[in-house]
Amino acid sequence: MNVDEALHLLKQGTTELLPEATLKQKLERSAQTGKPLRVKLGIDPSAPHLTLGHAVVLRKLRQFQDLGHTAILLVGDFTRLVGDPSGESSTRPLITKEIIEENMKTYQEQAFKILDPEKTELRYNSEWLNPLGVQGIIQLTSKYTVARMLERDDFSKRYEENSPISVLEFLYPLLQAYDSVALEADLEMGGHDQLFNLLMGRDIQPHYDQESQVVLTVPLLIGTDGTKSMGQSKGNYIGISEAPEQIFGKIMSLPDELMQQYYELLTNVPWDEVKDLHPKACKVRLGKIMVSWFHSEADAQAAEDNFEQVYARKEVPDDMPEVGVNLANFEGGSIWIIELLDQANLIGTRSEARRLVQQGGVQIDGEKITEVDFQVTPQNGMVLKAGKHKFAKIKLEG
C-alpha cells in the first residue's frame, strides 16, 4: 500500500485529521526510514470496561498497526489519581492505585481483542509525571495561557453558565499534552471530545524541541439511550467484555435510528447493504457481528437463539436460577407471593414486588397473579416470572 492509499484509509471515519499534510510527510518519512510512527491513545482507567465507544478508536488504532506502526496505549494512572473532573460532573470519586491496576488488567485483555499485542506499547503516565515534580509542572503551566484555555468549548460554556471550573481542570490537559512529549508521539487519537486536549499536545511539544503530533479524532458513538455519547459513568454503554447475550440484547434495544452510525463506525459492512433490511433483521445482524468480534460465531448464534426464545416468542429460557424453598418453614404449606419473590431474589424491595403484582408483571407457570395477598403452594419445578425477563425455578427442600 502506498502512502496515498494509506492516508485515504486512515482518514476514513474520522471527524478531524490535522494537519493532513503533516501526516503524509510522516508516513513518507516512515516508509523511507523504516521507522514506525508512534501513535498514542490515552485511556482513563477509572472504570473496568472498555465499551463499543472505545472500540471505534481502537479499530482506527489497529489500522495503524496493520500498516506497521506502533500503538501506544497510555494509561492515565497519574492523572486519574489526581482526579479529572472534566466534563459535566464536578468531582469524580478518587480511586486507588489498586483499583487502577485491577482495571488495567482487564483493559489490556479487552484491548487486545482488537489490537495487535506485538505492536502495542503499554505505558503509564505516572512513569514521567511523578518525577516531573512541582518545578516541572510550573514550567509546563508557563507554556499556555488562560485565554487559550477558555477557548475550549466546555470551559467557556461552563464559565458562562456559572458552573465551577477548578484550576485542576486546567492542569489536566496540560499534563495530557506532556504525555505526548514524554512519549514522543507522532500522532494522537481520541474521541471527538478530546480534540482540545489533543491539540494542546501539538502546541506543547515544540516547547520541548519536538515536532508537533498529528491529531486524529473519531466520532463519538451514541449510547444505548439513543441521545448521549456512550460512557460508563452515564450507564448507557455496551462493554466489549460483556456476556454474549448481554451484548446482543443491548444491541437489540438500541433505537433503530442508531443503526447507521453503528454499522459505519464499528463494522466493515457498508450501510447500503443493510439499510433496506427490516429494522429488526438489521439489528440482529449487527448484534451477531459484535458478538462474533468479541466472542465467537457460535456464541453469536446462541445469543440470537436465546433472544428469539425469551423475547420474541416470550418463552421460558433454558436455564434460570433456582430458588430453594423449604415448606417446613411455612404454615399450611403455602407461601406469600411477595415473600416468594423476595426469596427468589427477583425483586429489590417488597414494595416494588407489590407494584409488580398489581401491574400484572408476575406469573407462576404462565398464570398471571394479580392479588397482592396471593398464597402460593410451591411445587418442584414451578417457574416464577417477574417482569419481562426475570425468571426463577422453584426447588423444594427439606
Next chain:
RNA sequence: GGUGGGAUACCGAAGCGGCCAACCGGGGCGGACUGUAAAUCCGCUGGCUACGCCUACGGGGGUUCGAAUCCCUCUCCCACCA
C-alpha cells in the same frame, strides 16, 4: 475581604406554614402493541409486618397545634465587587 444567591427524591427542577411522600421532565420499572429489549400508547416509581406506621426536602437547634416552607447556627457551592 465584602455583598447577594443557592443546597429538594436516581438526575434535572417546582413548591416557599397545613390540601406534601412532595407538581413537572428525564431515567427506571410494568402493561398493551410490534417479526425488535426499537417506536408508540397507558400506568407505576421512599420503605415496611400496609386502609396504618416509619423515614425523608444539606447538618444541628428553635418558633408553631402543625415546617421542605419562618428564625438561629454550621457545612458546602455559585456569582459580583475587591
